[in-house]
Amino acid sequence: MKPYLSIRNLCVTLKHGAPILRSVSLDVSAGQVHGLVGESGAGKSMIGKAVLGTLPRALHIRSGEIWLDGVDLLTLPLQERRKRIGATAALIPQDPLTALNPSRRIGPQITKRLVDILGWHKNAAEDRALDLLAEVHIPDPARVMRSYPHELSGGMRQRILIASAFAAEPKLIIADEPTTALDVTVQKQILRLIADMQARHGTALLFVTHDLGVVSKVCDTLSVLYAGKVVEDARMQRFFMRPVHPYSAALLAATPTYTNPTGSLKPVPATVIEDVETEVQQHDMRAGL
Amino acid sequence: MTLLRLILLRILTTAITLFGVAVIVFVVIRVVPGNPIAMMLPPGATDADIARLQAQYGFDKSIFEQFIIWLGGVMQGDFGTSISLRQPVSMLVLGRLPATLELSIFALVIAVIIGGMMALTGTRYRDTKTEGAIDVTAGMALSVPDFLWGLVLILLFGVLWPVFHISGRISPSLNIDFTTNFYVFESLLRLRFDVWLDLLSHMFMPALALAIPLAAIIAQLLKQSLKETMHLDYVTLARTKGYGEHHVITREALPNAILPTLTLVGVQFTFLIGGTVIIERLFSYEGLGNMAIDAVINRDLPLIQGIVILFALLFTLVNLAVDMLYVVLNPRLRHA
Known part of the structure; x- marks a missing residue:
């Protein structure tokens, strides 16, 4: 199947040249969940931001291609790129407490862009929003549509954001650490909800997380990122059975287990880190950075 | 707390404030040297005459x-009789109030428009030379007081390039027989656009002088809050929905970023009303401030008292209006 999102040799640097993403390539096909894991600062969120065009101003894309639904986004002018992204992709953000506009009611936050950007009829957009809210198990959707964000709990708000992400039937959804800001009991529900919604709508999902446990529950394939470089690309099962890259193996070994809860955590060994860093340096030298 | 209790509490605090202001003014203007009666009488009046008066x-x-x-x-609505003008204070003061109110509101409108545009432009082109230019302009506008701006404007647009009126409230040649002293509003209602334009042309220079420092404050503060808001997740989310930068700034960020500016504008507006005293003098504008200066020069104690009380009342009303606007704009306060 032709990949829905295809990133080719994406290089992102700071304005003055320090590399953030080093020639990243990855593919996500329709109906597939692709995990993006790595430690803090590895650049995993930056991949999502580069696709959605929300990179911080200090960063810029040096080279590479981002193919979304058969179009290389980076060749489009800014305004058109945003419209295209708005019509075909969506984001499930990390922190539901800050991702809804506090001075607007929930309803318009879901429906307004359907009307403004995609030209839907107002009533159709409202019906759609009601259906979606019901689909994410929000009790009394009509009342919630009239509520302000501060009147709702964090879990409710994340459900609303998920519903909103699916509103325009996007082909690609990027979930950027969607459960990190929630407490553990809610995390599990939200995770299942995202997986269910993805399966039902057949969306391609890029799932950014630092949590291998989460990845094992929802993803089909994954990329392991270290210092802005993809060190391993694998199918889920194979990855957990036989990780190829030593960094992946060390990362897996560092996961706390239920079978040995009292045992101390194994950090990623320093030699492994050194090895990957040498690898990254060699890569940079080849790329002439 | 019920709405009724809130309103009653507000009226009570207003009354206490006004009483305090009255006490201070009453004592201060009687302690400073200068005898109003002696100034009324012609030179050579005997001590007996003075004592009698x-x-x-x-x-x-x-x-x-x-x-x-x-x-x-x-308490009975009688603020005494002006010594220098020999008319009831309440009549004099209320007759002049509309002129000052119209000038202040016009100045506020100008300040909000200029300051708002500067803030929005600075946010749209943040981290560029445009933003730097706006910062420098605002800094300059802010570091010069309003009466100096008044002199600059008189020099520029009254003397060097005389396009605006720099004196008075209205051209004497215009025939007006209005029932109220709110000339700007009444001329609109009566569709007398010639009068309306003449009024605005007279008000523009003094209003601009009052507005420049306030516009600079609005520009700086609003731009700062807007830039902070632009980093928030819901703004990013709006971008991914396909909205352009202009929409993102004005629709998503602005309603949330405007709250701190609103409080400040409320406070600054009261300063602006205070500023009318000198500006009205500078532009010979027949308002309350101009009258206040005459009253002080003539040691017209009842008139000074009346004007100061009215200014104090204006200040508290402006603060009340700001509080109410705040609740309207910020849904989180509505249930509190």
């Missing part, structure tokens, strides 16, 4: 007694 106006009594008598009058 002082008794007539009640100035021979103690300050405390005078205050009680004055307060008793105020």
Whole structure:
């Protein structure tokens, strides 16, 4: 199947040249969940931001291609790129407490862009929003549509954001650490909800997380990122059975287990880190950075 | 707390504020040197004449007694009689109030428009030379007080390139027989656009002088809050929905970023009303401030009291209006 999102040799640097993403390539096909894991600062969120065009101003894309639904986004002018992204992709953000506009009611936050950007009829957009809210198990959707964000709990708000992400039937959804800001009991529900919604709508999902446990529950394939470089690309099962890259193996070994809860955590060994860093340096030298 | 209790509490605090202002003004203007009665009489008046007139106006009594008598009058709506103009203070003051209110509101509108545009432009082109230019302009506008701006404007647009009126409130040649002194509003209602334009042309220079420093404050603060808001997740989310930068700034960020600016504008607006005193003098604008300066020069005690009380009342009303606007704009306060 032709990949829905295809990133080719994406290089992102700071304005003055320090590399953030080093020639990243990855593919996500329709109906597939692709995990993006790595430690803090590895650049995993930056991949999502580069696709959605929300990179911080200090960063810029040096080279590479981002193919979304058969179009290389980076060749489009800014305004058109945003419209295209708005019509075909969506984001499930990390922190539901800050991702809804506090001075607007929930309803318009879901429906307004359907009307403004995609030209839907107002009533159709409202019906759609009601259906979606019901689909994410929000009790009394009509009342919630009239509520302000501060009147709702964090879990409710994340459900609303998920519903909103699916509103325009996007082909690609990027979930950027969607459960990190929630407490553990809610995390599990939200995770299942995202997986269910993805399966039902057949969306391609890029799932950014630092949590291998989460990845094992929802993803089909994954990329392991270290210092802005993809060190391993694998199918889920194979990855957990036989990780190829030593960094992946060390990362897996560092996961706390239920079978040995009292045992101390194994950090990623320093030699492994050194090895990957040498690898990254060699890569940079080849790329002439 | 019920709405009724809130309103009652508000009225009570307003009354206490006004009472405090009245006490301070009453005492201060009687302690400073200068005898209003002596200034009324022609040179060569005898001490006996002065004493007789002082008794007539009640100035021979103690300050405390005078205050009680004055307060008793105020309770019945009688603010006394102006010594220099020999007319009831309430009539004089209320006659001039509309002119000052119209000038202040016009200045506020100008300040909000200029300051708002600067803030929005600075946010749209943040981290570029455009933003730097806006910062420098705002800094300059802010570091010069309003009356100096008044002089600059008189020089530029009154003398060097005379396009605006720099004196008075309205051209004397215009025939107006309006029932209120709110000329700007009434001329609109009566569809007298010639009068309306003449009024605005007279008001523009003094209003601009008052507005420039306030516009600079609005520009700086609003731009700062907007830039902070632009980093928030819901703004990013709006971008991924396909909205352009202009929409993102004005629709998503602005309603949330405007709250701190609103409070500040409320406070600054009261300063602006205070600024009218000198600006009205500078532009010979027949408002309350101009009258206040005459009253002080003539030691017209009842008139000074009346004007100051009215200014104090204006200040509290502006603060009340800001509080109410705040609740309207911020849904989180509505249930509190």
